[in-house]
Amino acid sequence: MSHIITLSDFIMERQAEFPGSSGELSRILNDISVASKIVSRDVRRAGLVDHILGAQGDVNIQGEEQQKLDVVADTQFIKVFESSGEICGIASEENDDFLAFTSERAKSGKYIVLFDPLDGSSNIDCNVSIGTIFSIYRRISEKGTPATLEDMLQKGTQQVAAGYVLYGSSTMLVYTTGHGVNGFTLDPSIGEFCLSHPNMRMPETGRIYAMNEGNIHECEQGIRDYVAFCQEVQEDGRPYSGRYIGSLVADFHRNLIKGGIYIYPVTNQSPQGKLRLLYECNPLAFVAEQAGGMATNGTDRVLDIQPRQLHQRCGFFTGSKQMMEKAIDCLEKARAK
Ligand SMILES: O=P(O)(O)OC[C@H]1O[C@](O)(COP(=O)(O)O)[C@@H](O)[C@@H]1O
Ligand SMILES: [Mg+2]
Protein backbone atom coordinates (compact mmCIF):
# COMPACT_ATOMS: atom_id res chain seq x y z
CA MET A 1 0.00 0.00 0.00
CA SER A 2 1.37 3.36 -0.98
CA HIS A 3 2.47 5.79 1.74
CA ILE A 4 -0.51 7.47 3.49
CA ILE A 5 -0.27 11.27 3.52
CA THR A 6 -2.71 12.76 5.99
CA LEU A 7 -4.07 16.28 5.59
CA SER A 8 -2.01 17.54 8.54
CA ASP A 9 1.18 15.98 7.08
CA PHE A 10 0.41 17.63 3.75
CA ILE A 11 -0.31 21.03 5.30
CA MET A 12 2.93 20.92 7.32
CA GLU A 13 4.94 19.89 4.24
CA ARG A 14 3.41 22.74 2.23
CA GLN A 15 3.96 25.24 5.05
CA ALA A 16 7.67 24.41 4.99
CA GLU A 17 7.71 25.62 1.36
CA PHE A 18 6.84 29.14 2.57
CA PRO A 19 9.62 30.33 4.89
CA GLY A 20 8.28 32.89 7.28
CA SER A 21 4.76 31.48 7.26
CA SER A 22 3.68 31.26 10.89
CA GLY A 23 1.26 28.36 10.68
CA GLU A 24 -2.00 30.22 11.35
CA LEU A 25 -3.52 29.30 7.98
CA SER A 26 -2.38 25.70 8.51
CA ARG A 27 -4.20 25.65 11.84
CA ILE A 28 -7.38 27.06 10.24
CA LEU A 29 -7.31 24.30 7.58
CA ASN A 30 -6.95 21.76 10.37
CA ASP A 31 -9.86 23.39 12.22
CA ILE A 32 -11.99 23.05 9.07
CA SER A 33 -11.09 19.37 8.84
CA VAL A 34 -12.14 18.83 12.49
CA ALA A 35 -15.50 20.56 12.03
CA SER A 36 -16.04 18.65 8.77
CA LYS A 37 -15.47 15.31 10.48
CA ILE A 38 -18.12 16.18 13.08
CA VAL A 39 -20.62 17.35 10.45
CA SER A 40 -19.83 14.28 8.33
CA ARG A 41 -20.65 12.09 11.34
CA ASP A 42 -23.99 13.91 11.78
CA VAL A 43 -24.82 13.75 8.05
CA ARG A 44 -24.09 10.00 7.92
CA ARG A 45 -26.49 9.18 10.71
CA ALA A 46 -29.00 11.96 10.03
CA GLY A 47 -31.92 9.54 9.64
CA LEU A 48 -31.20 7.99 13.04
CA VAL A 49 -31.05 11.18 15.06
CA ASP A 50 -34.39 12.95 15.34
CA HIS A 51 -33.09 16.49 15.59
CA ILE A 52 -31.20 16.50 12.31
CA LEU A 53 -33.59 15.82 9.41
CA GLY A 54 -36.31 18.18 8.25
CA ALA A 55 -36.98 21.88 8.49
CA GLN A 56 -35.83 23.99 11.42
CA GLY A 57 -38.96 26.13 11.21
CA ASP A 58 -37.14 29.42 10.63
CA VAL A 59 -36.52 31.41 7.45
CA ASN A 60 -32.99 32.74 6.87
CA ILE A 61 -32.03 36.12 5.41
CA GLN A 62 -32.17 34.51 1.96
CA GLY A 63 -35.89 33.93 2.47
CA GLU A 64 -35.21 30.19 2.45
CA GLU A 65 -36.61 27.74 4.97
CA GLN A 66 -33.66 26.67 7.14
CA GLN A 67 -33.11 22.94 7.42
CA LYS A 68 -32.10 21.54 10.81
CA LEU A 69 -28.80 20.35 9.36
CA ASP A 70 -28.10 23.88 8.03
CA VAL A 71 -28.17 25.07 11.65
CA VAL A 72 -26.31 22.04 13.07
CA ALA A 73 -23.47 22.54 10.57
CA ASP A 74 -23.44 26.33 11.04
CA THR A 75 -23.21 26.01 14.83
CA GLN A 76 -20.44 23.40 14.57
CA PHE A 77 -18.22 25.46 12.23
CA ILE A 78 -18.76 28.70 14.22
CA LYS A 79 -17.80 26.89 17.45
CA VAL A 80 -14.53 25.67 15.92
CA PHE A 81 -13.73 29.01 14.24
CA GLU A 82 -14.44 31.06 17.39
CA SER A 83 -12.09 28.93 19.50
CA SER A 84 -9.31 28.77 16.89
CA GLY A 85 -7.61 32.02 17.91
CA GLU A 86 -6.61 32.65 14.28
CA ILE A 87 -10.00 33.92 13.10
CA CYS A 88 -11.33 37.33 14.13
CA GLY A 89 -14.70 37.05 12.35
CA ILE A 90 -16.93 35.03 10.07
CA ALA A 91 -19.91 35.35 7.78
CA SER A 92 -22.20 32.48 6.85
CA GLU A 93 -25.27 31.84 4.75
CA GLU A 94 -27.31 31.12 7.89
CA ASN A 95 -26.52 34.38 9.73
CA ASP A 96 -28.05 37.72 8.75
CA ASP A 97 -24.96 39.70 9.73
CA PHE A 98 -21.25 38.88 9.99
CA LEU A 99 -19.95 37.86 13.42
CA ALA A 100 -16.95 39.71 14.88
CA PHE A 101 -15.60 37.47 17.61
CA THR A 102 -15.14 39.39 20.87
CA SER A 103 -12.52 37.46 22.87
CA GLU A 104 -9.10 39.17 22.98
CA ARG A 105 -7.58 35.98 21.55
CA ALA A 106 -9.97 35.98 18.58
CA LYS A 107 -9.60 39.73 18.00
CA SER A 108 -5.87 39.18 17.56
CA GLY A 109 -6.64 36.68 14.78
CA LYS A 110 -5.34 37.60 11.28
CA TYR A 111 -8.00 35.85 9.22
CA ILE A 112 -11.70 35.87 8.41
CA VAL A 113 -13.76 32.98 7.03
CA LEU A 114 -16.92 33.12 4.90
CA PHE A 115 -18.79 29.87 4.48
CA ASP A 116 -21.88 28.01 3.37
CA PRO A 117 -22.23 25.49 6.20
CA LEU A 118 -24.52 23.16 4.32
CA ASP A 119 -24.79 23.36 0.55
CA GLY A 120 -27.54 21.50 -1.27
CA SER A 121 -30.10 21.87 1.52
CA SER A 122 -32.96 20.77 -0.74
CA ASN A 123 -31.24 17.37 -1.00
CA ILE A 124 -30.66 16.71 2.72
CA ASP A 125 -33.79 14.68 3.43
CA CYS A 126 -33.44 12.54 0.31
CA ASN A 127 -29.88 11.44 1.11
CA VAL A 128 -28.26 13.02 -1.95
CA SER A 129 -24.69 14.41 -1.75
CA ILE A 130 -24.40 17.74 0.08
CA GLY A 131 -21.44 19.87 1.12
CA THR A 132 -19.79 22.77 2.93
CA ILE A 133 -18.03 25.63 1.09
CA PHE A 134 -15.40 27.93 2.66
CA SER A 135 -13.40 31.01 1.70
CA ILE A 136 -10.51 32.48 3.76
CA TYR A 137 -9.08 36.02 3.65
CA ARG A 138 -6.53 38.01 5.65
CA ARG A 139 -8.27 40.77 7.57
CA ILE A 140 -7.72 44.36 6.41
CA SER A 141 -8.82 45.95 9.69
CA GLU A 142 -6.27 46.39 12.48
CA LYS A 143 -5.26 43.34 14.52
CA GLY A 144 -6.69 43.44 18.05
CA THR A 145 -9.85 45.31 16.94
CA PRO A 146 -13.23 43.74 16.06
CA ALA A 147 -13.58 42.45 12.49
CA THR A 148 -15.43 44.78 10.13
CA LEU A 149 -17.83 44.52 7.17
CA GLU A 150 -14.96 45.75 5.00
CA ASP A 151 -12.98 42.64 6.01
CA MET A 152 -15.85 40.54 4.62
CA LEU A 153 -16.38 42.41 1.33
CA GLN A 154 -13.04 41.67 -0.35
CA LYS A 155 -12.72 40.64 -4.00
CA GLY A 156 -12.32 36.92 -4.67
CA THR A 157 -8.80 37.58 -5.99
CA GLN A 158 -7.82 38.35 -2.36
CA GLN A 159 -8.66 34.86 -1.08
CA VAL A 160 -5.70 33.13 0.62
CA ALA A 161 -7.45 29.76 0.61
CA ALA A 162 -10.78 28.26 -0.40
CA GLY A 163 -12.45 24.91 -0.89
CA TYR A 164 -15.27 22.62 -0.04
CA VAL A 165 -16.21 19.45 1.78
CA LEU A 166 -18.36 16.92 -0.06
CA TYR A 167 -20.51 14.60 2.05
CA GLY A 168 -21.07 12.03 -0.70
CA SER A 169 -20.43 8.31 -1.00
CA SER A 170 -17.25 9.25 0.83
CA THR A 171 -16.42 12.50 2.59
CA MET A 172 -13.85 14.55 0.71
CA LEU A 173 -12.13 17.86 1.41
CA VAL A 174 -10.84 19.72 -1.64
CA TYR A 175 -8.96 23.01 -1.29
CA THR A 176 -6.46 25.46 -2.75
CA THR A 177 -4.13 28.05 -1.25
CA GLY A 178 -3.31 29.40 -4.69
CA HIS A 179 -0.76 26.67 -5.41
CA GLY A 180 -2.88 24.06 -7.14
CA VAL A 181 -5.83 22.00 -5.91
CA ASN A 182 -5.63 18.85 -3.77
CA GLY A 183 -8.31 16.43 -2.60
CA PHE A 184 -8.40 14.37 0.59
CA THR A 185 -10.73 11.50 1.46
CA LEU A 186 -11.84 10.85 5.04
CA ASP A 187 -10.85 7.34 6.13
CA PRO A 188 -13.39 6.67 8.89
CA SER A 189 -11.32 3.73 10.16
CA ILE A 190 -8.51 6.07 11.21
CA GLY A 191 -10.51 9.32 11.37
CA GLU A 192 -8.05 11.08 9.07
CA PHE A 193 -8.38 12.95 5.78
CA CYS A 194 -5.81 11.28 3.51
CA LEU A 195 -4.44 12.61 0.23
CA SER A 196 -6.40 10.81 -2.51
CA HIS A 197 -6.48 13.35 -5.35
CA PRO A 198 -3.12 15.17 -5.63
CA ASN A 199 -2.83 18.15 -7.96
CA MET A 200 -6.36 18.02 -9.37
CA ARG A 201 -6.78 19.38 -12.91
CA MET A 202 -10.17 20.10 -14.47
CA PRO A 203 -10.22 18.49 -17.95
CA GLU A 204 -10.03 21.13 -20.70
CA THR A 205 -13.37 19.90 -22.03
CA GLY A 206 -16.10 17.43 -21.15
CA ARG A 207 -19.48 15.99 -22.16
CA ILE A 208 -21.62 17.05 -19.19
CA TYR A 209 -23.71 20.17 -18.73
CA ALA A 210 -25.45 20.90 -15.43
CA MET A 211 -28.30 23.39 -15.21
CA ASN A 212 -31.79 23.50 -13.70
CA GLU A 213 -33.51 23.44 -17.10
CA GLY A 214 -36.77 24.21 -15.38
CA ASN A 215 -35.58 27.84 -15.53
CA ILE A 216 -34.68 27.76 -19.24
CA HIS A 217 -37.64 29.95 -20.31
CA GLU A 218 -36.57 32.63 -17.89
CA CYS A 219 -33.03 32.82 -19.23
CA GLU A 220 -31.53 35.07 -21.88
CA GLN A 221 -31.27 33.83 -25.50
CA GLY A 222 -27.54 33.06 -25.29
CA ILE A 223 -28.16 30.49 -22.55
CA ARG A 224 -30.90 28.83 -24.54
CA ASP A 225 -28.55 28.75 -27.55
CA TYR A 226 -25.79 27.13 -25.48
CA VAL A 227 -28.13 24.48 -24.02
CA ALA A 228 -29.45 23.77 -27.52
CA PHE A 229 -25.81 23.33 -28.65
CA CYS A 230 -25.20 20.86 -25.80
CA GLN A 231 -28.24 18.86 -26.95
CA GLU A 232 -27.00 18.71 -30.55
CA VAL A 233 -25.12 15.65 -31.82
CA GLN A 234 -21.43 16.47 -31.30
CA GLU A 235 -18.45 15.32 -33.39
CA ASP A 236 -18.34 12.01 -31.53
CA GLY A 237 -21.90 11.28 -32.68
CA ARG A 238 -23.65 11.96 -29.37
CA PRO A 239 -25.08 15.03 -27.66
CA TYR A 240 -23.69 16.07 -24.26
CA SER A 241 -25.31 14.53 -21.17
CA GLY A 242 -27.43 16.62 -18.84
CA ARG A 243 -26.53 15.93 -15.19
CA TYR A 244 -27.98 18.15 -12.43
CA ILE A 245 -27.70 17.00 -8.80
CA GLY A 246 -29.05 20.23 -7.35
CA SER A 247 -26.19 20.44 -4.84
CA LEU A 248 -23.68 22.98 -6.17
CA VAL A 249 -20.70 21.29 -4.45
CA ALA A 250 -21.58 17.89 -5.92
CA ASP A 251 -22.20 19.24 -9.44
CA PHE A 252 -18.95 21.21 -9.24
CA HIS A 253 -16.94 18.24 -7.95
CA ARG A 254 -18.19 15.94 -10.71
CA ASN A 255 -17.17 18.50 -13.34
CA LEU A 256 -13.77 18.93 -11.67
CA ILE A 257 -13.16 15.20 -12.00
CA LYS A 258 -14.81 14.42 -15.36
CA GLY A 259 -14.93 17.79 -17.14
CA GLY A 260 -18.18 19.67 -17.64
CA ILE A 261 -19.96 22.95 -17.13
CA TYR A 262 -22.32 24.20 -14.40
CA ILE A 263 -24.69 27.07 -15.17
CA TYR A 264 -26.95 28.95 -12.75
CA PRO A 265 -27.67 32.19 -14.62
CA VAL A 266 -29.69 35.19 -13.57
CA THR A 267 -33.35 34.57 -14.43
CA ASN A 268 -36.49 36.71 -14.57
CA GLN A 269 -37.40 35.21 -11.19
CA SER A 270 -33.91 35.82 -9.73
CA PRO A 271 -32.59 38.87 -11.62
CA GLN A 272 -29.54 38.97 -9.32
CA GLY A 273 -28.99 35.20 -9.67
CA LYS A 274 -29.51 32.56 -6.98
CA LEU A 275 -26.04 31.63 -5.76
CA ARG A 276 -24.15 33.78 -3.27
CA LEU A 277 -20.96 35.52 -4.43
CA LEU A 278 -18.99 35.48 -1.16
CA TYR A 279 -19.42 31.92 0.13
CA GLU A 280 -20.48 29.90 -2.91
CA CYS A 281 -19.19 31.48 -6.15
CA ASN A 282 -15.85 33.04 -5.06
CA PRO A 283 -14.45 29.95 -3.31
CA LEU A 284 -15.44 27.58 -6.16
CA ALA A 285 -14.16 30.08 -8.74
CA PHE A 286 -10.75 30.07 -6.97
CA VAL A 287 -10.68 26.25 -7.02
CA ALA A 288 -11.85 26.12 -10.65
CA GLU A 289 -9.17 28.54 -11.86
CA GLN A 290 -6.44 26.83 -9.82
CA ALA A 291 -7.47 23.54 -11.51
CA GLY A 292 -7.31 25.06 -15.01
CA GLY A 293 -11.04 25.82 -15.37
CA MET A 294 -12.94 29.11 -15.52
CA ALA A 295 -15.71 30.94 -13.60
CA THR A 296 -17.76 33.97 -14.69
CA ASN A 297 -21.11 35.55 -13.93
CA GLY A 298 -21.86 35.45 -17.66
CA THR A 299 -19.98 38.68 -18.29
CA ASP A 300 -17.15 39.17 -15.78
CA ARG A 301 -14.61 36.91 -14.09
CA VAL A 302 -16.23 36.08 -10.74
CA LEU A 303 -13.01 36.71 -8.78
CA ASP A 304 -12.85 40.31 -10.10
CA ILE A 305 -16.34 41.26 -8.87
CA GLN A 306 -16.24 43.88 -6.07
CA PRO A 307 -18.67 42.64 -3.38
CA ARG A 308 -21.14 45.22 -2.01
CA GLN A 309 -23.34 43.16 0.31
CA LEU A 310 -22.74 40.12 2.51
CA HIS A 311 -25.37 37.90 0.90
CA GLN A 312 -24.97 39.34 -2.60
CA ARG A 313 -26.01 36.93 -5.38
CA CYS A 314 -24.66 36.56 -8.90
CA GLY A 315 -25.08 34.49 -12.04
CA PHE A 316 -22.60 31.58 -12.02
CA PHE A 317 -20.97 29.75 -14.91
CA THR A 318 -18.05 27.49 -14.07
CA GLY A 319 -16.32 24.53 -15.59
CA SER A 320 -13.95 23.25 -18.27
CA LYS A 321 -12.16 25.96 -20.22
CA GLN A 322 -13.32 24.98 -23.73
CA MET A 323 -16.94 24.51 -22.66
CA MET A 324 -16.89 27.86 -20.84
CA GLU A 325 -15.46 29.59 -23.93
CA LYS A 326 -18.26 28.12 -26.05
CA ALA A 327 -20.93 29.23 -23.56
CA ILE A 328 -19.48 32.77 -23.39
CA ASP A 329 -19.36 32.85 -27.18
CA CYS A 330 -23.08 31.96 -27.34
CA LEU A 331 -23.89 34.70 -24.82
CA GLU A 332 -21.86 37.34 -26.63
CA LYS A 333 -23.30 36.42 -30.05
CA ALA A 334 -26.89 36.56 -28.77
CA ARG A 335 -26.29 39.86 -26.92
CA ALA A 336 -24.76 41.37 -30.07
CA LYS A 337 -27.92 40.72 -32.13
O1 LIG B 1 -33.23 24.10 -6.72
P1 LIG B 1 -32.46 24.95 -7.65
O2 LIG B 1 -33.12 26.27 -7.97
O3 LIG B 1 -32.02 24.24 -8.87
O4 LIG B 1 -31.12 25.38 -6.87
C1 LIG B 1 -30.16 24.44 -6.52
C2 LIG B 1 -28.95 25.20 -6.08
O5 LIG B 1 -29.24 25.88 -4.88
C3 LIG B 1 -28.37 25.44 -3.83
O6 LIG B 1 -28.99 24.45 -3.10
C4 LIG B 1 -28.10 26.67 -2.97
O7 LIG B 1 -27.30 26.37 -1.89
P2 LIG B 1 -27.86 26.11 -0.40
O8 LIG B 1 -28.44 24.75 -0.37
O9 LIG B 1 -26.62 26.25 0.40
O10 LIG B 1 -28.87 27.18 -0.08
C5 LIG B 1 -27.16 24.89 -4.56
O11 LIG B 1 -26.46 23.92 -3.85
C6 LIG B 1 -27.78 24.27 -5.80
O12 LIG B 1 -26.90 24.19 -6.87
MG1 LIG C 1 -25.16 26.67 -1.04
Ligand SMILES: [Mg+2]
Ligand atom coordinates in the same frame (compact mmCIF):
# COMPACT_ATOMS: atom_id res chain seq x y z
MG1 LIG D 1 -26.34 26.40 2.41
